[in-house]
Structures are given as C-alpha cells and as structure tokens.
Amino acid sequence: MDMQTLINGLVLGGLYACIAVGFSLVWGVLNVINMMHGSFIVLGAYLAYYVFAIAGIHPFFAVPLVGGLLFAGGYLLQRGVINRVVDQPVLITLVLTFGLDMILYNAMVLGFSATPRRVALDMGVLEFGTMVLPVDRIAAMALALLLTGLLYFLLRSSRVGRAIVAVRMDREAAALMGIRVEHIYAVTFGLGAFMAGAAGCLIAIVYPFSPAMTGLFLGKAFVVCVVGGLGSVPGALVGGLVLGIIESYSGAWLGPQHAITVGFVLMILLLLTRPTGLMGKVGYE
Amino acid sequence: MTRADFAKLGLLGLGVLGMLAVPVLGDNYLVRLCTFVAMYSAMALAWNFIGGYAGYPSFATAAFFGLGAYVGALLQNHGVPMVPAWIAAMLVSAGFSLAVGAMILRLRGHYFAVGSIALVEILRQVASTWRDVTGGGNGLNVPMLPGGPGFAGMVFLYSMLAIALLAFAATLWVDKGRLGFGLRCIRQNEDAANMVGIDADRYKTIAFTLSGLFCGTAGAAYASWVAYIDPSDTFNILTTLKVPVMVMLGGAGTLYGPLIGVIVFIVLEETIWSSFLELHQAVLGTIIVILVFFLPGGLLKLRLPAALLSGGRR
Numbered sequence: 269m270d271m272q273t274l275i276n277g278l279v280l281g282g283l284y285a286c287i288a289v290g291f292s293l294v295w296g297v298l299n300v301i302n303m304m305h306g307s308f309i310v311l312g313a314y315l316a317y318y319v320f321a322i323a324g325i326h327p328f329f330a331v332p333l334v335g336g337l338l339f340a341g342g343y344l345l346q347r348g349v350i351n352r353v354v355d356q357p358v359l360i361t362l363v364l365t366f367g368l369d370m371i372l373y374n375a376m377v378l379g380f381s382a383t384p385r386r387v388a389l390d391m392g393v394l395e396f397g398t399m400v401l402p403v404d405r406i407a408a409m410a411l412a413l414l415l416t417g418l419l420y421f422l423l424r425s426s427r428v429g430r431a432i433v434a435v436r437m438d439r440e441a442a443a444l445m446g447i448r449v450e451h452i453y454a455v456t457f458g459l460g461a462f463m464a465g466a467a468g469c470l471i472a473i474v475y476p477f478s479p480a481m482t483g484l485f486l487g488k489a490f491v492v493c494v495v496g497g498l499g500s501v502p503g504a505l506v507g508g509l510v511l512g513i514i515e516s517y518s519g520a521w522l523g524p525q526h527a528i529t530v531g532f533v534l535m536i537l538l539l540l541t542r543p544t545g546l547m548g549k550v551g552y553e
Numbered sequence: 554m555t556r557a558d559f560a561k562l563g564l565l566g567l568g569v570l571g572m573l574a575v576p577v578l579g580d581n582y583l584v585r586l587c588t589f590v591a592m593y594s595a596m597a598l599a600w601n602f603i604g605g606y607a608g609y610p611s612f613a614t615a616a617f618f619g620l621g622a623y624v625g626a627l628l629q630n631h632g633v634p635m636v637p638a639w640i641a642a643m644l645v646s647a648g649f650s651l652a653v654g655a656m657i658l659r660l661r662g663h664y665f666a667v668g669s670i671a672l673v674e675i676l677r678q679v680a681s682t683w684r685d686v687t688g689g690g691n692g693l694n695v696p697m698l699p700g701g702p703g704f705a706g707m708v709f710l711y712s713m714l715a716i717a718l719l720a721f722a723a724t725l726w727v728d729k730g731r732l733g734f735g736l737r738c739i740r741q742n743e744d745a746a747n748m749v750g751i752d753a754d755r756y757k758t759i760a761f762t763l764s765g766l767f768c769g770t771a772g773a774a775y776a777s778w779v780a781y782i783d784p785s786d787t788f789n790i791l792t793t794l795k796v797p798v799m800v801m802l803g804g805a806g807t808l809y810g811p812l813i814g815v816i817v818f819i820v821l822e823e824t825i826w827s828s829f830l831e832l833h834q835a836v837l838g839t840i841i842v843i844l845v846f847f848l849p850g851g852l853l854k855l856r857l858p859a860a861l862l863s864g865g866r867r
Contacts (some may be wrong), residue, residue: 295663299663301663301666301667349842352846353845353846356849357608357610357662358610358662358663358666359604359610359666359797359801360845360849362610362666363794363797363798363801363841363844363845364841364842364845366794366838366841367837367838367839367840367841367842367844367845368838368842369838370834370835370837370838370841371834371835371838371839371842373834374832374833374834374835374838375835377834378831378832483790487674490667490670490671494664494667525681525682526678526682528674528678529675529678529679529682532671532674532675532678533675535667535671536657536668536671536672536675539657539660539664539667539668539671540656540657540659540660540668
C-alpha cells in the first residue's frame with residue numbers, strides 16, 4: 269500500500285514537473301508571471317483531443333504538432349505584445365497576462381464548451397504483487413520526464429539555449445555580446461507554451477479536462493516553482509516530484525480534500541524560509 | 554489645503570449625497586449597483602494602502618474579504634447582532650493581516666505576489682474542507698435582515714457607504730501624513746528608505762493591516778447583504794485581481810484614483826454585461842490589456858482630467 273502511494277506520487281510528480289517547467293522558465297528568464305499558463309495547458313489538451321478525434325493520432329504522438337502550434341502562438345504573443353511591457357513592475361505584467369488569459373479562457377469556453385472531455389484509450393494495467401500501475405499514467409510520466417530532460421539539454425548545449433541562460437544571468441551583458449534579447453524572450457515564452465501544450469497532451473489521456481481546470485494547473489505551477497526554485501529545469505523537476513509525493517501521502521493520510529491545502533502551506537513555509545526554493549541558488553532569483 | 558483640494562472634496566461630497574438619495578429616488582437595480590460601487594470603493598481604497606502607496610503587489614484582497622465574510626456570517630449565525638458581528642470581523646481581519654503581514658512582507662516582488670495569492674488559496678481550501686464550521690462547499694446561510702427588500706437595500710447601501718467613507722478618511726490621513734510619505738519612499742526604493750531612517754517593516758505592516766481591516770469589514774457587510782456565502786464566491790481569485798485593476802485604472806497611490814477607477818470599471822462592466830453576455834470575460838480582458846498599454850498611470854494621469862481638477866492652474 270505504501271509503495272503504491274509512492275508510485276502514485278511519482279506519477280503525479282512527473283506530470284507536475286512537466287506542467288511547471290515552462291512556467292518556471294518564463295518566470296525565471298523574463299521575470300513575468302504568466303497567468304495564461306493554465307489555459308495553455310488546457311488548450312494543448314483540447315488540441316490533442318481534436319487531433320485524436322479527427323486524424324486518429326494518439327495524443328503521445330501529437331506532442332510535436334500541438335507543442336509546435338503553441339510555440340508559434342507563444343512566440344508571436346511575446347514578440348508582439350508582452351515584450352512591450354516586459355521591463356515594467358510585476359503588477360503590470362501579471363495584470364496584462366491575466367487580461368490576456370481572460371480573453372483566451374472566454375474563447376475556449378465558447379469554442380470547446382464547458383463539458384469535460386477525455387481521450388478514452390484503455391492501455392491496460394501492469395500488476396506487481398499488490399501494486400497496480402495503469403500503463404497510460406506510467407507512459408505519460410515517462411514522456412513528461414523525457415520532455416523535461418530534453419528541455420534541460422536544449423538549455424545546456426544548444427546555441428539558443430545558452431543564449432537563454434545568458435539573458436537570464438545578465439540581460440545587458442547578453443545584449444552587448446550580440447544576443448537579440450527580444451528574440452530570446454520570445455523563444456523562451458514559446459518554449460514555455462510548448463511545454464504547456466505537451467503537458468496538455470499528456471493530461472488529455474490521463475484525466476478528464478475542461479476550461480474550468482485552468483486555475484488548478486496554474487496553482488500547481490506556482491507551488492512547484494516556489495518549492496523547487498525559479499527558472500531552472502532541475503528545480504521544476506525536484507519541485508514537481510516533491511509536491512506529487514507530498515500530495516499523494518497527505519491524500520492517503522489526511523484525506524484527498526486536504527492534499528491541495530498541504531501543498532499551498534508547504535509553499536508559504538518555503539517562501540518564508542528559503543525563497544529561492546530547494547534547488548535555487550542565492551542571488552539567482 | 555488648497556482650493557483644488559476643497560473642490561475635489563466638494564465633488565466627492567456631492568457624489569455621496571447623490572448615493573444617499575438613491576434609495577428614495579432610484580429603483581432596486583440602482584441601489585444594488587451603488588452598493589457595489591461603495592463596496593468596491595472600500596476595497597480599492599484598502600488595496601491602495603499596500604499596492605498603491607507602498608507599491609507592494611498584493612493579491613490578498615480576496616483572502617481578507619472572504620475571512621471577514623466568514624467571521625461575520627458565523628457570528629451572526631451564533632446570535633451576535635449584525636453590526637457587532639461586522640466590528641468583530643473587522644478586528645479579526647486586521648489581526649490576521651497584521652500577523653500574516655509580519656511574515657510575508659519580508660518577501661519582495663514576485664515572491665510577495667505569489668505569497669499573497671497563496672493566502673487566498675489556503676483560506677479557500679480551509680473554508681471548503683472545514684465542513685463542521687464553515688459548511689464546506691455548501692456555503693453558509695446568513696439571517697436575512699427583517700423589514701423587506703427596500704429597507705434592507707437602503708441599510709446595506711448606507712453601511713457600505715459608511716465603510717467606504719471610513720476607508721477614504723484613513724486614506725486622507727495616510728496621504729497627508731508621515732505614513733504616506735514613508736510608504737511612497739518605500740515604493741521608490743525600499744533599501745534607501747531604510748537607510749534614511751524609515752522603519753520600512755513597521756510602515757509596510759501598518760499599510761497591510763489597514764488593507765486587511767477594510768476588506769474584511771466590507772466582506773462581513775457583503776455576507777449580511779447577500780445572506781448566503783460560499784468559498785468560491787468569497788475567496789474569488791477574480792476579486793483579488795479586479796480590485797488592483799480598478800485602482801490602476803484610476804491611478805495607484807493617489808487619493809481619488811481608486812474611486813474614479815471603481816466607478817469607471819463598474820459602469821464599463823455593467824454595460825458589457827448587458828450587451829455581450831457570452832463575451833463578458835473577453836471584453837473585460839481586452840479592457841485590461843488596453844489599460845496596461847495606453848493608460849499605465851491610470852485615468853488621473855491623463856492631461857485633461859488633471860487640468861480640470863486643478864482648476865486650470867497647470
């Protein structure tokens with residue numbers, strides 16, 4: 269039973285990491301809290317749903333297509349709109365992305381209706397002794413971790429990834445080195461949207477979803493970022509896994525209705541004691 | 554005070570007189586609308602202490618509002634008369650914001666913003682899961698005020714107006730005094746303010762407490778007014794974002810900005826509600842985007858109204 273709780277927590281944690289990593293990247297590099305992140309995830313889930321319904325493509329294989337679409341949308345949005353106020357105080361950028369989110373959310377409610385949907389694919393279960401592992405969830409977790417890993421290597425070793433890290437460390441110095449900061453901001457925002465879309469594809473197959481869930485995903489992203497530390501992939505990974513395991517155990521011990529409260533209380537405590545997060549570096553926030 | 558100050562106060566007084574006359578002259582819809590204007594004015598003025606003068610991006614408005622609503626409703630359900638219940642809710646919200654403020658005001662920028670949003674979420678979770686006391690997701694019924702809807706409408710309009718006027722009086726006191734000066738220094742550069750001898754922690758905590766106090770009182774009055782509250786209505790993340798947007802629309806960190814913002818926002822919202830029911834959120838979002846791009850300093854920073862208000866002396 270206890271191992272089962274741990275496995276459930278890890279599966280949840282892998283998805284949380286994937287949900288939060290794009291949000292964390294945008295927050296860390298652009299200093300923008302993207303209130304649209306939850307809607308991006310739900311949008312990704314709907315796109316995966318329609319791709320499956322129309323073309324019969326399994327959501328796992330729709331990740332590049334859906335992610336690519338969201339990347340393009342995110343890039344244009346940052347380039348055309350958010351870049352104009354990116355240096356303003358947090359209140360301004362947060363309010364702006366919240367306003368944009370209201371538009372996107374309204375469009376989704378009108379376009380997709382508020383009925384919950386799910387891509388229903390029975391992929392069977394694996395059983396080890398008393399443990400039951402649904403294949404779809406395990407596969408979704410594996411894919412989530414794979415995508416998070418890919419993002420890590422993109423940031424570490426590709427040209428554009430190193431430029432993103434450089435802009436994050438010192439924007440002026442990066443600009444002096446010939447990095448086009450505006451472009452890098454837009455790419456970063458696009459990558460955040462890509463990861464949100466990918467997370468949406470994975471969620472489409474595991475949970476029922478509807479536009480009403482945008483706030484839930486956004487809340488998770490917040491908690492994971494604060495727990496793990498901003499702007500770094502390992503931070504989001506650790507934060508996601510920690511939150512998943514804690515929610516899973518507190519759900520088993522205290523009852524599922526308290527799992528979310530525990531997560532937020534954990535976040536406040538960490539904010540007060542270690543504002544840089546578990547994996548954060550001092551002076552790097 | 555200059556002549557312009559008196560002119561503005563006179564204008565405000567006329568507005569208040571107009572609202573006092575509404576229950577006699579207007580219909581129930583207008584009474585309801587004016588009650589909302591007064592309620593949001595109280596909350597906008599409350600947010601202005603911490604968000605406007607001190608420049609801290611606080612999103613805790615709904616936490617105080619909901620806390621006040623629940624405290625007031627629970628006390629009324631246990632037989633406490635309405636007004637003492639409101640006063641108790643005011644004291645509890647003030648105490649809560651004082652205690653929480655002492656903790657989270659050490660955070661800055663994004664971290665403070667997130668911490669204050671988390672307050673709303675935590676309180677909402679507590680209200681939805683603590684079934685024995687708060688009724689959980691089913692919400693709470695609050696005793697109706699006897700005397701019919703017309704009388705109740707008048708009582709609640711006047712009560713909200715009184716809370717808003719108290720908040721305005723507090724703003725006046727802050728704006729003209731030492732506290733406002735200190736808070737403005739903190740907004741510009743907190744480290745420098747600390748260096749020249751402003752006790753930043755104390756000033757910020759006072760601003761945050763004032764903010765909690767008035768939001769909580771408005772919440773308690775709201776609970777008695779609508780006679781039914783539930784967690785998603787009172788701890789609403791939309792409230793927590795709408796109030797700062799209203800203040801920014803008028804002009805943050807100013808005396809009259811919050812009031813102007815509230816009136817303009819509610820008039821816009823009502824017009825939108827009635828003509829684009831399905832697109833309500835999208836149109837509201839568009840207003841926010843336009844506000845950020847074209848009115849970064851709020852309506853008060855526009856040339857024309859400033860010139861009018863200062864009597865053409867600019």
